[in-house]
Amino acid sequence: xxxxxxxxxxxxxxxxxxALVTRSRTDIGAVVTFTGVCRADENGEAIAALNLEHxxxxxEAEIARHVDAAYTRWPLLGVTVIHRYGRIVxxxxxxxxxxxxxxxxxxxxxxxxxxxxxxxxxxFWKQVEKPTGAAWVETKAADDSAAERWTTxxxxxxxxK
Amino acid sequence: MKLRYFAWVRERIGLAExxxxxxxxxxxxxxxxxxxxxxGDGYAYAFENPKVVRAAIDKSHVKPDARIEGAGEIAFFxxxxxx
Numbered sequence: 001x002x003x004x005x006x007x008x009x010x011x012x013x014x015x016x017x018x019a020l021v022t023r024s025r026t027d028i029g030a031v032v033t034f035t036g037v038c039r040a041d042e043n044g045e046a047i048a049a050l051n052l053e054h055x056x057x058x059x060e061a062e063i064a065r066h067v068d069a070a071y072t073r074w075p076l077l078g079v080t081v082i083h084r085y086g087r088i089v090x091x092x093x094x095x096x097x098x099x100x101x102x103x104x105x106x107x108x109x110x111x112x113x114x115x116x117x118x119x120x121x122x123x124f125w126k127q128v129e130k131p132t133g134a135a136w137v138e139t140k141a142a143d144d145s146a147a148e149r150w151t152t153x154x155x156x157x158x159x160x161k
Numbered sequence: 162m163k164l165r166y167f168a169w170v171r172e173r174i175g176l177a178e179x180x181x182x183x184x185x186x187x188x189x190x191x192x193x194x195x196x197x198x199x200x201g202d203g204y205a206y207a208f209e210n211p212k213v214v215r216a217a218i219d220k221s222h223v224k225p226d227a228r229i230e231g232a233g234e235i236a237f238f239x240x241x242x243x244x
Contacts, residue, residue, distance in 0.1 A: 036244055052243070053168055055236060058220035059243075083243060095244055115244055121222065123236075124243025125168035136169050139240040 001071065002078040002100075005063050007054065009086040014096050021078040021100045028077050030104040032111040034097045040090035042137065048129040050094070052085040055123035059083065066117045070099070073113070074106035081114060083124065113150055120147040162229070164197075166207070167238035170214060173207035183229070190216045191225030193235065207237070215240060 002021055006012075018033045038050050067079050078100035088094055095118060099111040118124075126137040165178045187196050191211070198208040208214055216223050217236045229235060 054243070055165070055167055055217070055220070055238065058217055058236070061220050062222075119244035120241060122243045123167065123217070123238060123241055125239060126242045127168070136239065137242045139242055143244075 001076065002080075003067060004080040004082070005060060005067060006082045007056075007059055008082065008084055010084070012082045012084070012093060012096055014093065014098075017080050017082065017096060018098050021080055021098050025077075027102060028100045029102045030107040031078075031098060031100045032104070032107040034095075034111050034115055035093050036095040036115070038088045038090050038092050038094055042128045042130070045128075045130055045132075047090070048131075049090070050088045051127040051129065051134070052088060052094070053125045053127065054083070054085045058123050062122050063118070066114060066121065070110045070113055074099075074101065074110045076101050076106060076110055079110070079114070081118070083118065083122065085124065116143070116147040116150060119143040162232050163234045165234060165236040167236065169239055170207045170237050174203045188228055188230065189225065190218070190223055190227045190229060190235065193229055194225070194237070213239065 014033055014035045018031050022028050022031060040046060063081050067081060070076060070079060076099060080096065080098035082096040084094055097111050097114045099107045099114065101107040120143050127134050128137060163178060163180055166174050166176060171177050183193055183196055187193050194208050194211050194214065197204050214237050218227060218232045219234055
């Protein structure tokens with residue numbers, strides 16, 4: 001298993017990160033790559049940039065806890081999570097999740113699980129720069145309900161076969 | 162113990178972190194919040210709706226009934242908006 005967890009100010013290259021997960025191995029049959037990108041609007045208002053604050057130390061620990069949970073729940077062969085912080089302008093990537101497995105179902109599901117948890121449990125806070133000033137982004141109820149669905153016990157792997 | 166504040170909690174209090182010694186009798190995170198809220202206008206504003214503010218002890222999420230004894234670092238922050 002190849003696990004990469006990184007917080008960084010700099011841009012990342014999603015394709016290069018996905019290629020690293022499969023490098024020099026032939027047991028991976030599915031790689032799902034999700035990239036979250038900064039939009040130029042927030043609730044219909046134009047924004048110049050996002051400023052992402054995070055809690056150093058806890059952010060890495062919290063992501064690692066959920067990556068471990070994903071490995072427990074699905075037969076994953078590699079996971080990469082990269083989350084940026086600092087100032088991010090529209091069009092730039094914010095977050096990357098790569099999930100690799102022998103088959104697609106585990107990779108798709110684990111990537112979604114990790115993203116849902118990153119949105120609601122990882123200690124990051126977005127502030128948007130609007131013409132009217134800076135404003136903290138409010139939590140979306142849809143993100144909470146997306147994360148909630150993973151709290152029901154997962155179907156056993158035997159039953160899924 | 163060290164307290165750390167993030168996002169609008171930090172802005173309202175006007176500090177990113179501070180060392181405090183809560184009085185005897187403050188046993189839980191919820192009690193600590195109630196005590197902090199009466200330390201000044203910024204604190205009162207930050208904790209005006211205590212249900213909204215989240216807490217972590219030593220970098221793990223905790224609920225208001227968590228005991229603070231032995232905690233090295235307690236953080237307070239708004240609901241998270243990463244991803």
